[in-house]
Amino acid sequence: DVKVTQSSRYLVKRTGEKVFLECVQDMDHENMFWYRQDPGLGLRLIYFSYDVKMKEKGDIPEGYSVSREKKERFSLILESASTNQTSMYLCASSSLGAYNEQFFGPGTRLTVL
Amino acid sequence: GIQVEQSPPDLILQEGANSTLRCNFSDSVNNLQWFHQNPWGQLINLFYIPSGTKQNGRLSATTVATERYSLLYISSSQTTDSGVYFCAVRNFGNEKLTFGTGTRLTIIP
Numbered sequence: 001d002v003k004v005t006q007s008s009r010y011l012v013k014r015t016g017e018k019v020f021l022e023c024v025q026d027m028d029h030e031n032m033f034w035y036r037q038d039p040g041l042g043l044r045l046i047y048f049s050y051d052v053k054m055k056e057k058g059d060i061p062e063g064y065s066v067s068r069e070k071k072e073r074f075s076l077i078l079e080s081a082s083t084n085q086t087s088m089y090l091c092a093s094s095s096l097g098a099y100n101e102q103f104f105g106p107g108t109r110l111t112v113l
Numbered sequence: 114g115i116q117v118e119q120s121p122p123d124l125i126l127q128e129g130a131n132s133t134l135r136c137n138f139s140d141s142v143n144n145l146q147w148f149h150q151n152p153w154g155q156l157i158n159l160f161y162i163p164s165g166t167k168q169n170g171r172l173s174a175t176t177v178a179t180e181r182y183s184l185l186y187i188s189s190s191q192t193t194d195s196g197v198y199f200c201a202v203r204n205f206g207n208e209k210l211t212f213g214t215g216t217r218l219t220i221i222p
Contacts, residue, residue, distance in 0.1 A: 104156040
């Protein structure tokens with residue numbers, strides 16, 4: 001079974017703090033993704049990566065950066081957290097190719113005070 | 114970009130009832146997935162079904178790609194089926210999934 005894990009289920013941070021969200025997958029997938037989910041707005045893609053050190057902006061990259069130093073690990077960084085970044089963050093992974101399935105981690109519910 | 118619409122937005126049923134959830138999409142796709150989001154927020158993969166029909170226990174799904182829709186059937190509903198069901202699609206040349214707004218299913222004992 002594919003397993004995607006995220007470093008925290010719940011996280012509370014203060015405005016202005018630097019926040020790291022970590023995601024690890026164990027299926028040797030090339031693609032990794034970060035989404036955020038908000039009521040009424042659904043799931044939106046922040047960034048994705050198709051290889052080590054490679055990244056592509058998604059629909060809402062502002063205020064975020066990412067790092068992929070190893071194939072199995074994809075980090076989302078909030079350089080200076082703001083209250084409008086309070087959200088549910090979901091990581092996913094998939095293999096490369098036109099026909100492939102995405103698998104999601106359990107999510108991190110981040111609250112910025 | 115591709116648009117994904119799900120219906121109905123909310124569904125309340127008695128335990129044991131059957132239900133059909135619909136997903137319409139606006140363009141050709143090479144990937145369609147159905148997910149169940151549990152009360153703790155995790156997205157559970159139900160089906161990967163860009164075309165055709167699949168069954169897994171009480172759940173089955175059908176995608177008619179030429180007519181741009183997919184259906185998820187849940188038979189003999191149980192309270193553990195409650196949650197939000199999402200359809201997500203990917204079209205050619207695009208790595209990201211586009212999600213529908215979901216159907217919230219509530220099963221009453």
